[in-house]
Amino acid sequence: IETSGSLIRIGRIQDPSYQNISISYEIQVPPNTKLASSTGSGDQRFDGLRNGVRATTGSGFITLSDIGGDVNAQTGSGGIDLRSITGSAELQTGSGSINARALAGSVRAGTGSGSISLYLKTMEQGAPQQVEAQTGSGGIEVEGVYGSIKAGTGSGGIRVKGNPIGDWDIHTSSGEILLEMAPDAAYDLSARTSSGRINISPPVKVQGQFSPREIRGEVRGGGRMVTARTGSGGITIR
Numbered sequence: 001i002e003t004s005g006s007l008i009r010i011g012r013i014q015d016p017s018y019q020n021i022s023i024s025y026e027i028q029v030p031p032n033t034k035l036a037s038s039t040g041s042g043d044q045r046f047d048g049l050r051n052g053v054r055a056t057t058g059s060g061f062i063t064l065s066d067i068g069g070d071v072n073a074q075t076g077s078g079g080i081d082l083r084s085i086t087g088s089a090e091l092q093t094g095s096g097s098i099n100a101r102a103l104a105g106s107v108r109a110g111t112g113s114g115s116i117s118l119y120l121k122t123m124e125q126g127a128p129q130q131v132e133a134q135t136g137s138g139g140i141e142v143e144g145v146y147g148s149i150k151a152g153t154g155s156g157g158i159r160v161k162g163n164p165i166g167d168w169d170i171h172t173s174s175g176e177i178l179l180e181m182a183p184d185a186a187y188d189l190s191a192r193t194s195s196g197r198i199n200i201s202p203p204v205k206v207q208g209q210f211s212p213r214e215i216r217g218e219v220r221g222g223g224r225m226v227t228a229r230t231g232s233g234g235i236t237i238r
Contacts, residue, residue, distance in 0.1 A: 106130040120144035186220035196234035
């Protein structure tokens with residue numbers, strides 16, 4: 001354990017003679033501690049911190065709950081699970097699923113292979129959120145979007161629910177797309193599928209040519225752009 005002013009460093013080993021050592025830590029700190037944690041291989045869990053967390057691991061799961069401030073979590077192989085985050089979240093895993101609930105800020109989530117599920121706190125005022133979710137293979141589900149979203153997957157379905165007060169860009173190479181809009185949402189729409197059909201519930205003022213596989217138009221007078229693309233699968237908007 002090393003201390004320097006308000007900085008406390010735990011577990012730093014500088015002696016190269018120490019090899020093949022595995023150590024587990026359980027550390028209790030004041031809630032306002034700002035924490036940075038890293039491990040070569042192993043799970044990490046954080047609860048009840050108020051000043052943000054930065055966590056990295058080469059292989060292992062990362063779990064965070066009841067965190068104030070921003071979160072940055074990265075793992076080479078393993079899942080990421082979040083509950084109740086007041087700041088923004090940046091989440092990245094090489095292989096594994098990402099699940100997050102009660103997110104109050106913007107979020108960026110990416111995985112090479114695995115599903116992504118994001119449930120944002122319902123917000124109808126304040127600064128719009130920015131959401132980005134990308135996976136090479138796996139489904140994406142996002143609820144509570146109040147702002148913009150960019151979501152894409154190489155293979156898998158996408159479901160998004162929210163209010164498009166920012167641009168939405170949704171695309172999958174193979175899979176169904178379901179967009180559930182706020183009851184009074186107004187937006188411009190561009191939807192296209194190479195193999196499948198488009199089903200839309202609200203009335204659309206069509207611009208240009210209309211077909212079962214492609215539609216461009218305005219909903220409730222238009223607004224921000226909502227783009228939905230799938231190579232193989234249907235598109236449903238309601």
